[in-house]
Amino acid sequence: MKLELRGITKRFGTLTANDRISLTVEPGEIHCLLGENGAGKSTLMNVLYGLYRADEGEIVLNDEVQHFTGPGDAMAAGIGMVHQHFMLIPVFTVAENVMLGNEATGFAGSLDLEASRQRVVEISERFGFHVNPDSVVEELPVGVQQRVEIIKALSRDAEVLVFDEPTAVLTPQETDELMGIMRQLKEAGKAIVFITHKLREVREVADKITVIRLGKVVGEAEPTASNKELAAMMVGRPVELTVRKGPPKLGDEALIVTDLRVIDHLGHVHVDDISFTIKRGEVLAVAGVQGNGQTELTEALLGLQDHVTGSIELDGHQLVGRSVRQILDAGVGFIPEDRQTDGLVGPMTIAENFMLDRSHTEPFVRRGTLQLDTLEKFATKLLKQYDVRAPGITTPAGQLSGGNQQKVVVARELSRDLRLLVAAQPTRGVDVGSIEFIHTQIVATRDSGVPVLVVSTELDEVVALADRIMVLYRGHIVGIVPPDTPREVLGLMMTGERPEGAVA
Numbered sequence: 001m002k003l004e005l006r007g008i009t010k011r012f013g014t015l016t017a018n019d020r021i022s023l024t025v026e027p028g029e030i031h032c033l034l035g036e037n038g039a040g041k042s043t044l045m046n047v048l049y050g051l052y053r054a055d056e057g058e059i060v061l062n063d064e065v066q067h068f069t070g071p072g073d074a075m076a077a078g079i080g081m082v083h084q085h086f087m088l089i090p091v092f093t094v095a096e097n098v099m100l101g102n103e104a105t106g107f108a109g110s111l112d113l114e115a116s117r118q119r120v121v122e123i124s125e126r127f128g129f130h131v132n133p134d135s136v137v138e139e140l141p142v143g144v145q146q147r148v149e150i151i152k153a154l155s156r157d158a159e160v161l162v163f164d165e166p167t168a169v170l171t172p173q174e175t176d177e178l179m180g181i182m183r184q185l186k187e188a189g190k191a192i193v194f195i196t197h198k199l200r201e202v203r204e205v206a207d208k209i210t211v212i213r214l215g216k217v218v219g220e221a222e223p224t225a226s227n228k229e230l231a232a233m234m235v236g237r238p239v240e241l242t243v244r245k246g247p248p249k250l251g252d253e254a255l256i257v258t259d260l261r262v263i264d265h266l267g268h269v270h271v272d273d274i275s276f277t278i279k280r281g282e283v284l285a286v287a288g289v290q291g292n293g294q295t296e297l298t299e300a301l302l303g304l305q306d307h308v309t310g311s312i313e314l315d316g317h318q319l320v321g322r323s324v325r326q327i328l329d330a331g332v333g334f335i336p337e338d339r340q341t342d343g344l345v346g347p348m349t350i351a352e353n354f355m356l357d358r359s360h361t362e363p364f365v366r367r368g369t370l371q372l373d374t375l376e377k378f379a380t381k382l383l384k385q386y387d388v389r390a391p392g393i394t395t396p397a398g399q400l401s402g403g404n405q406q407k408v409v410v411a412r413e414l415s416r417d418l419r420l421l422v423a424a425q426p427t428r429g430v431d432v433g434s435i436e437f438i439h440t441q442i443v444a445t446r447d448s449g450v451p452v453l454v455v456s457t458e459l460d461e462v463v464a465l466a467d468r469i470m471v472l473y474r475g476h477i478v479g480i481v482p483p484d485t486p487r488e489v490l491g492l493m494m495t496g497e498r499p500e501g502a503v504a
């Protein structure tokens with residue numbers, strides 16, 4: 001099915017998020033939509049999916065103008081959306097989830113579990129998805145859950161499929177698998193819209209690229225364009241794609257972690273036998289496939305895990321057993337991997353989010369009174385410095401685009417007086433121009449003498465920031481190696497193999 005968007009305009013108050021955007025996606029084409037954070041990509045897709053009504057413009061499918069009043073209409077017309085945050089019911093099986101999706105749209109065969117099972121098997125076999133209809137969703141790896149989302153869309157005969165930053169939550173291997181799936185869907189004649197910030201992925205699968213900036217189409221690019229060309233087109237200026245970083249000026253060992261062990265309430269061990277140190281002025285970057293104990297390690301450092309044994313000493317003070325509040329007050333900055341649940345309060349304004357954990361301290365509160373002037377100046381400065389694209393500091397954080405929400409969290413944490421920075425996936429969902437800025441800020445934090453722990457599933461990010469790399473596998477340290485360690489060796493370590501010479 002051919003999709004045309006003709007002159008779509010969508011305004012939020014005085015902000016024009018989409019400004020006369022036109023786009024054509026042919027059947028059997030993967031069309032990448034590129035643009036910096038807040039450019040208007042998700043808004044455009046929400047218009048296409050019937051979630052927002054366009055102020056102007058038309059959605060045309062196979063030369064017929066559509067009038068969607070909600071996602072039900074869009075689905076019935078053949079549009080499927082694979083969201084980054086899955087819309088699945090975790091305790092239900094795959095077949096039950098697919099059945100429920102269809103019930104909502106009143107498709108034939110709705111509420112017939114056996115029919116739904118067969119449909120899952122049929123689609124799964126056709127596209128090589130390897131999904132068992134009877135698996136319970138919450139027990140499946142993230143990459144497979146995403147395939148369930150795709151099956152849901154395909155079971156409703158979707159001909160146009162929208163993927164909005166689908167790889168942000170995937171491991172490198174799952175990402176490769178998804179690229180393969182997208183190619184197969186294309187071979188089957190689907191029209192695909194693919195939104196991503198990762199230029200490697202764009203060049204790997206795109207047939208066509210449309211770049212939007214500040215709500216407008218700024219041009220089309222060829223898939224053969226270089227990273228630098230694509231980045232410059234998105235951001236509107238040349239972008240430095242490598243981090244400038246001098247040799248570290250190392251101080252004393254500020255963070256000393258000894259024999260750390262983290263178990264969950266069911267007794268499963270997530271982190272075991274972990275000992276490492278970080279010096280002042282040093283970045284230790286943790287590499288590993290997602291789910292190998294990184295989340296639990298960072299949460300233990302912040303006091304967010306209940307069953308922790310061993311020792312975490314920061315500047316001579318023991319952190320194990322202390323509350324999150326005490327740990328934050330001790331000067332630990334934390335960029336959590338999931339900004340929506342742990343990093344931000346959506347209905348609160350940007351300014352309020354900037355002072356979330358400082359609302360009881362000077363200079364924002366003096367003699368029990370909130371200093372609105374101080375807060376306003378501080379928030380305005382941060383907004384500008386971190387290039388958060390928002391109408392103003394009183395905009396609710398939940399209304400920001402994904403990448404801009406991330407920038408709010410990073411700005412808040414890096415602007416505190418820090419004794420340790422723990423940054424998990426610091427640039428998730430962030431555009432190339434802002435990645436450059438955030439990396440520069442993390443390096444500046446290290447150069448000011450702060451020990452930094454970075455956790456990232458992006459090997460590029462680990463290598464760019466690290467003074468030393470620590471590889472985790474199944475909750476254990478495989479080795480601690482220098483940043484110039486060959487990628488093949490790091491890749492091997494991420495599967496649990498220890499090369500000769502690596503310090504355990």
Ligand SMILES: Nc1ncnc2c1ncn2[C@@H]1O[C@H](COP(=O)(O)OP(=O)(O)OP(=O)(O)O)[C@@H](O)[C@H]1O
Pocket residue numbers: 012015017035036037038039040041042043044389390399400401402403404429431
């Ligand atoms: N519900 C809303 N109310 C008000 N403003 C909104 C709303 N949704 C989005 N916006 C604004 O519209 C603009 C475009 O946001 P959008 O989410 O479409 O960007 P994006 O290109 O998808 O960005 P990212 O790459 O960060 O996900 C942003 O300035 C955003 O703050």
